Amino acid sequence: MRLNYLRILAFALGGLSTVIAAGALYLYATFDGLRLATELSQFVRQRYQRVLRIDGPVELSMFPWPALRLPATSLSSRNSTGEFMAVEQASVGVRLLPLLARRVVVDQLELDGLRLALLRDKNGRLNADDLLAATDKDAEPITSPLEMDLGALHIHHSALTWTDEAAGRQLALSDLSLESGQLGRNAEGRLALTARLTRAAPTTDLQLEIQTAYRLDEHTWPQRLRQLHATARGDVDGRQGLVGEIAATEILSTEDQPMQVQGGSLQARLKTSAGTLELKGSSPRLQLDPHGPQAEQLDGSLNLAGSPHSGKLQLRLSGLTASAKGLEAQQLEADIELRTPALQLTGTLAGPLRWPTGSPGPELPTLLGRLDLTPAGPEARPRHIDTEASLQLDPARGSATGGLSLRMDGSHLRGKWSVASSASPTLGFDLDVDHLDLATLSSQKPAAKPRSNTAEAAGSPLDLTSLLGLDLEGTLRVDQLKAAGLHLEKLRLPLRVRDGRLVSTGHSMSLYGGSLEGSLSIDAASRQMAYRSYLQGASLGPLLRDLNGTETLTGTTNFFMDVSSAGSTRDALLDALHGVARLRIRNSTVPGIDLSQAFREWRNQIGTRQGARRGFHDKESTAIGELTASFQVDKGIATSTDLLAKGGTLKVTGEGQVDLARQSIDYLSHVTLLAVPAGIDTSLRGTTVPIRIKGPAGRPDWHLEAGTGLPAAAAAASRKVVRQSSRITPAKAVDKPGNKAQPVPAPAAGNTE
Template sequence: MEVFEAAMKYWIKRILIGLVVLALVVVVGVAIFLLTFDPNAYKYKLEEMIQARYDRSLSIEGPIELSLFPRIGLSVQDVSLSEAGSTEQFASIESARVAVAVWPLLFNQLVVDHVTINGFKARVVRGKDGEFNFSNLVNRGDGALVLPERDAEPETPAPAAATDTSNLTPAQAAAGATALGAEAGAAAVNEVSQAIRRTEMQIDIAGLDLKEGDIQLQDAQSGMAVRIANLNVATGRVTFDQAFDVSLSARIEGGNPRVDAGLTAQGLLKLDPAAMKYGVQRLDMRMDGRLGDVTANALTARGNLAFDAGLSALDVSGLEVVFAGDMKPADKAAKPLTGVEATMTVPRLSAHPGRLHLQIEKLVTRATGRWGENPFEFAVDAPALNIQSTKASGQALTGRLRVDGEEAMNVGLGLTGLSGTAQALDIKEAKLDVNVKQGQRLIQGNVVSPLSLSLLQRMFALSALKGEVRITDPGLPNGALQIPVIGSLSADLSKDQARARLNAVLEGGKFDLSADVTRLADPLVKFGLAVDTLDLDKLAPARLPVKPQPATGGGDGSGTPPPAPAPAPQPKPVDFSVLNGVTADGSIKVGELVVRNLKASDFGAKIKIAQGKLDISEIAAQLYEGKLAGQLSADANGNQLGAKLSLSDIAIDPILTDVRGQSHLSGKGGLTLDLRASGVNSDEWRRTLGGTAQLRLRDGAIKGINIAALLREARAAASGSRDEGDISGPRQTDFSSLEADLALAKGIATVRRLEMAAPLLRVSQGKPAELNLVDSLVNLVLNVRVVNTSTGQDGKALAALRNVTIPLQIAGPMDKPVYSLQWRGAGSEALRRSLEDKLAEEIERHTSKLPVKPTEPQGTGEGGLVEQETVKSLGNALKGLLGR
């Protein structure tokens, strides 16, 4: 026994000595290795490997420092990586330090010491093909993405194909840019998770510090470009599938859309890339600044969120979102939302499309602010909603919108009686109430119908829609107008189509509308509208009467000057941009139509909307004893209007009376218009109005002036005689034919040709010959010539003016023009002719009484007496001409 113990002691001693020697050898070897090993010698090898494998250039300008014990430590400086196949920089790091414990590696565990990265920069780009510029770094050698194996799950709808995003609003683009960054980050994390899953390695990081990061996000599909500057991230101990602290701050900047906002966030982050599950607890996010159309004075979000990327499932609890700021659309015609204060609270929300499950508890949304100049309130309440694959239940969902002011509006929505399943959801009653007040006009509408939904097939239908529209207005014939409506609405989102059938009773006649819509993201509408009676003047907002302004100059007798007249109301803008993004093709038929007091019957037209342009073609109607034909157009590009219309065999007097409220012209004939204009309101349309107009009338009259009577009065004044004509006749000038050609430019109509024939007169255009449609002024000179004095209106009284051209000027407001004869030249000629005729008559009368004697020498005999009598007769003739 003693021998055995002695032997054991001997061998233990030898083993211990051997271990000590081995340890010394290892320590000495490591020391020699650390003293002689130069990791910088491998720079070029690493750069060559990156170039060969990824077709990228790796540049390490700073030194590489390496430690092997007790941790494998690595620190580098000034590292950059190029784009694939390019010298353009993809990412760079000013400095980075990381250390890995050696012992856990033997047990397939990666324990990383605190990681510090300074000055990280990256440029993330998604091309038009949807590929990211880092794809070849995370893909397999064959280019195919390696997806982790997962248990079979219910299929979820495939994501929609990339669509044209050129018409995105700035707010949508801002959200898209944020989504692009999230998508890029998720793609990178998912690729890391695939590698982890293949190796089953457990990763444990003591902490991460990312300082002064700068990431640029660009999306070629939508044109978005966003920069995340001054990015700072700090974490606690990072272990996958366990929550860890994280805090973040950054500045988000962008030019398309305009983004300039600060972001801070903190919470407990949980990552399980292998299972594709991500979550955050106790989230506290704050943002302020500009996000496209939105200016956030304060935007905060608090709560807990969990997302399963594999199932596209989202779970939310205790979420509260608070917003204060303004929303000002880039479209100047749209009213801005200012002073907005909004909150949304969601105690619980669970959405699992793959399992056909949606649960909401006590969702409450509130918002107040100003819409333009008017205060508004908005609210949505969803107390309880539970939709599953086997059953569905829930309390009433309600929503309301209220806008106060001159154009008040109150909208209410209610969904009650939820039943069925997720595959076939039934809502007993879907109700919509709308009240709109415009001045003295009140428009009330209500619609109610059962609603059926299929979340799986993405279909919904309002099968028995019933409602009523009531318009109350003192200007209506009976003070009110009721329009009962029935019909149906349905949509099949999986087939990308919708359908509507509506029937109404309008003024005792039928109103039938059918519409079929395809390509819902870029709607293509085919429709047909048939109406018995349509009075748009009743349906449009009533025109407010213009208040008379007090006379100026007199005041009220107290010495106080009268108040300045109120400025004229500005015309409301009309924006044709609503035509963008809509494609429609249909027809309209109306039995009796009233537009701006213009009356027509048997109206029909074809309507087409495409690429922001509206074309109304094949217009045909009966109106004012004649016919209408032609086409109209509106173009969102420049807000342009166009009209090519032909009216044949119409009565011009009643049509002018209905359109303008008065008429200065009568007769029957044709009117041809080819006009164009552009602008955002009626004033600009008048200022830019251009084109041509042609008028052909017969057997009519110009009202407000009797040209023959005016000439007769002027002739009498010039000759010094009394006017013996009849002045009790109508103040109008009859004509047998009237032809006029006008050219319009910038709202000014120039008369290029004018020919009017009357029994007594002929009229043509002179200079100037303009109609100012912008300011409603006329400056027109008519050349009037008297013909056929033996017949016609006041012909004998105007015999002295026969074939004399007399300018007649018409000037002033179009409603009350001033007529004046330019008599200076024409009056002198007419007076000269009148004197010549009178003198000839007097000479003939007096000389006819003289005796006929033989001629004698001058001054002697009887012949001298004859000449003396002749001179005496001439004197008597002049006395008779002058009335003496």
């Protein structure tokens, strides 16, 4: 009995196959491609008021499966206002049985050379709204010769453009390729898309790739995406080498429920002038409702890997909720780690987060914590900084602003900061500090370097790497500052660093009873530096003592300089220095020599026109009233021809050079006695004696010039003094071996010994 049933079934299937094959042969023999193209064109014109143009007949292929082959085809915009869509060629896989009834049910679709132009006008209307709109129930039904029930979709070598006239935006997808499985009611499959995204403003050139598994419900709503992975690589708004990745284990979406994202993560890498910037974020479970995202926990990190700067910012967000009032999070905790050639900064800040409705971005009203600042150096120790900060983000503009309050070692810094988006983010600041000692930042036990290390430090390369990769601009004000041994007050330092170039224009300060205004520029790449400043009314003695440990000159000084140089070491900079300088000192005192005493000692040499040398005496000095001089600086040599000092009993003119790199002086001065001190013949009044100042700039020797440089009147007067002195001075005292000249017993005026 069963065998009979099987035989009957086999005969029935065989007969059905024969009928289908015969129908297929009949269909192939009687297929009219021109008629089908005409019907499709008429349907599109009647239903959508668009023009469908098919450049040739539609062909039918039966092997390996039934398919319609379309030649070049185009579809106009509504009411024939330009091209909406076009395709170079298409293959439409169709089902056989509906085709016998002259209905086209699409099973597979393959498009090559697709061009699609989407546009949203200024009123917000999309040029595809009529194609996407549901059919009016009251309208007369229009029988469509085409039905879609896709089992597969293949798109190759295609392009899509999007124009938003309302927002003034335009972008294009080119080299578009898409492969999908079944598309339709209750369909499942995998989708893969690759394309190149370009945009004029901001300049964008990205290579996109998306892969995911999907499931569609009966209303074709994307109910589930699984194992989603999307990447983007290219350049955006001048930022080169951008790599972005988004992944999710599962995304659930329905019409009446918020979207759920399980195992979501994102990652982005960007090359900047400071190094490679990497952003990461993840959440075990994220819900996206109409008010915004909600999550129990969100983790993120921002890493900068570069040289000489590197850093890491680790973020943990907990208790994120969304409502009509905006977003709120119970706690945001940030772990900070920043490394530069000059310092290391680590610490933790924490505080609540909120994003009120209508605000441009999230706000962190109060971030509290402690940071540890460790300067570079083997003896440096961490400095603890009690920190209070605030933050306001504006994602649309790519900017951030905030406030800052830092307390460290009794110093208090407060002010505002900002970050503006560009090819390299720009840090802005406006800060005030009550007092600051830079020595406390650099070492646990600050101490002066021994002299043996001075030459080594002068020849060591200057480290300007801290300027590379920085982009900042702002103003720093310090009420009291101690730096390099100097005590400064009311410092105002405008500062700009960009592309490895530091510029400070219009900085000012008070120091040692005077004031200074100036401008500075440093280029890290070319090692070029320029400085221009004017110091006036400063007390020179204390300034030099705090700077160098010795008072080379004293008095109230005005000093102008405009110099520039280039070099990789301090000595190289000084050797290449050129520019101009002017000096004026009132109530000046020159240490190291008492000229009245020197004249007494040199009376024999003056009389015989012989040279003499006198060393630097720590306990001697000479008051010279007011001193002025101007300098031309070339290759590190400061040359002056107009030295003038006048006051008290002396008038001094002169010319000479100062070697800045070697810190030596060679100056020929012409000293005129306006009043003759006790012990010197009055006939020397008004005469000029040449004295050369030569040796280390801080402790030079004093040389009486020999020969014709000594005036005859001065020599004759000195011989007279010698003869008078020989009558009252024992010969032994005068001719004592080892003494070139013996002073007279009378004390010299102004002698400090």
